[in-house]
Amino acid sequence: WTKEEYQKFAEEMMDKPISYYAFQMLYWTGIREGELLALTPADFDFERGTVKISKTYQRLKGKDVITSPKTKKSNRTIQMPDFLCEEMQEFFKMQYGLKKKDRIFTINKSYLHREMDRGAEAAGVKRIRIHDLRHSHISLLIDMGFSAVAIADRVGHESIEITYRYAHLFPSKQKEMASKLDDLNKGA
Template sequence: MSVNRDRKRGTWMVQVRYRDMFGVWHKTTKRGFKAKSEAKAWEASFRARMDGMLDMVFSQFYEVYAEDMRPRLKESTWATKEHMIRTKILPYFADMKMCDIRPADVVRWENWLLSLDLSPTYVRTIVNQLSAIMNHAVRFYRLPANPVLAAGKVGSKRPEQEMKFWTPEEYRLFSESVADKPDVYHAYDIMYFTGLRVGELLALTPASIDLDRSLILVRGTYQRIKGKDTITSPKTKHSVRDVLMPDFLRDELADYLATRPDLKADERIFAFTAHRLRHEMKRGAEAAGVKPIRIHDLRHSHAALLIDLGFSAQVIADRLGHSTVEVTSTYSHLFPSVQQSLAAALNEVGAAHER
């Protein structure tokens, strides 16, 4: 490896020879460094990476981690990770050498996170992300151990607040208060009566609506990423699904689409972001005099409605794009009638046994 002045460009460059995993030698040149120190730092990072050693600082290894992981993840998933790492992990560990980060350093960082008044679940998510980076270093770059595992994890795996949802009567009052704005009115109706995620709703196009079969075809999810409207594949493999609409919702949606004849088949029906839905939801709840809930709680409201109507966890899971285990875990406290029926059946068995 060598660091030299690029006289044509007036910058610094690094020329390196390295051997890949198959033992084949390669030569590459990295140009454009404004200072010799920058070129030397890149050279040291490259050498450490090729040697499988962790004598580089955390910020340098983050670039390695990003290069390894970004191609494997959805754009929206990586954007979320990147924001978390740059705002909550790099500010603390950026200049520390990977091989020098100790469990005590992680404990002090976790205490710093706890001082930021973040939700317990978000704190746990951030800690898990640091652990994922360290695991990557252990698995592929010879870091001896993951210091996060020795330090222990703070935060909570699940939200501590009580799940909120609207009953059919509460939703009726709310929907009447937003009826003056047809686009959000129909958006809320779809979410409450089908259980779609907000990203799935905002990705819908006329091509997603099969009025003849009363189906909504969930094939994508919308996110605003770095100022751009982005449609990506759904959250999980379970999320790709066809959701049957009740007749009244199908008819409402047909009437609404008829008022927008210029809408192309691949154009978003609801061409706004979740911010507008949150704003109108707060306004409508206040006007209707119902308790405030989050947009995602409309999905919980749909699940609660189906449970109250007596549908099984499997049916609800298929409709929501969840696994049955997720539905059972998330909504187990909303299945009292099932528990009562179960207890009654066991009582009958017990009574027969006593005879």
């Protein structure tokens, strides 16, 4: 989704705080679904504005299981935008008796999928997969001009080659680069 499509969707999610804040985290940080569902208050450092990704949630044989993330590079600390820090602090205040090691989002993947359907339909935007929010985040960062190396580091890609799979999104920058090189050559 473009930022505008996401914002239309997010507006429709505001009636259910757990859904709204879950999708905010997914879109604005680019974390994976399992990483989101494993988050605890202990993972957040609001003074520094960061969230630490060090585990993932799965449901195996009817049991909630917390495991190590997908890859070594998936262990990372993500800098959150200020507005997201404020929103997550608000969300924490809404939770009754939330302890440091409690899962924040006590929902499952099928709940998120149903909410994605509901929100996309209500917002009048195309239905995308939950994982596509991660792709939307990466696309947004590419469009903002961040390097593939910086993006790979943020989203926990094991190799930069994975980030380069988004290369089709970089061409929009090619014209801008050529134009700046032109200006530089002209001494502008």
